[in-house]
Amino acid sequence: MKSIAVIPAFNEASRIGPVVKEAVKQVDEVIVVDDHSRDNTLEVATKNGATTVRLVTNRGAGFATRMACDLAIARGAKFLVTIDADGQHDPKEIPKLIAPLKKGKEMVFGCRPRDKNMPLVKRVGNWGLTFICRSLFGLRINDSQSGFRAFSAGAYKRLRWTSNRYGLVSEIVANASKARLDWAEVPIKTIYNDKEWGMSKRDAVKSVMSMLKWRLLRW
């Protein structure tokens, strides 16, 4: 059963190398979609063993991830894993996400513990966004904002999002709830080595707006 890790990347030349290098050991293939970076993200990813594609213009994380997933499906993936290019997710945990899929689950959410490894501001923000997400969509997940997720190829057809930017995180939850996917949650490491990592306050506000939008569209 072919498993492919998909990594959308934008200006991550300094961080993507180790991510790809480890990810290629955990899955059958790694696809990196370079969202028109201004540095040599593409070259670094290719050098470390990823199959790479460069977008001719910047379209956003949602677009790049969707592109990568479409390519993965075209290349015969049965399981897909989305992982961030900036090192926030440990590729060594990929098997933990895939294991429930092999047992029949359709979608797996990676859940970060809100412990001292997560800056306080991020902890509060994450709790708030997750609370709003749970209230709006009824999915009892504990971390709605983590991009470290896995799903089967069949589930992807029902999950496939239209958001081009950060709205994809919420839209995936909305679609998973709407499709009543058989989902699971696994604990993953919290990695915040740089205070700039993670969602900014502006992105958090946009995330809430997009959650409200997806909730309204479901009615």
Next chain:
Amino acid sequence: MVTPFQLVAILFAAFMIFITYKMVKAKRFDIKGALLWFVLWGGLVIGILFFQQVSQFSTSYLGIEPQDLFIFVAIFALFWMMFQHNLKFEEHQKHIDEITTEFAHRDAKKR
């Protein structure tokens, strides 16, 4: 008798009608897009030249002051244009998505 301010406003509107006509001739504007501007600028000229009649019409038939009528028309026109621009913008974004996807698939086939 036309006041200096009215004269300036009429000349400006006439100038804008002329510019719009030139843009249509240079094919930078299609006739459909230009029609709105002809109507707006033309309406302004008529409104200024026949202010008494417009005033009578708006107070007798619409129940509002003529200046309020001008403001409402301007706001409606602005909102309509914003709506059209938003639609065009979304259309262009979709088109960019399609082109980017096409190029990405071609890039993927090469690798």
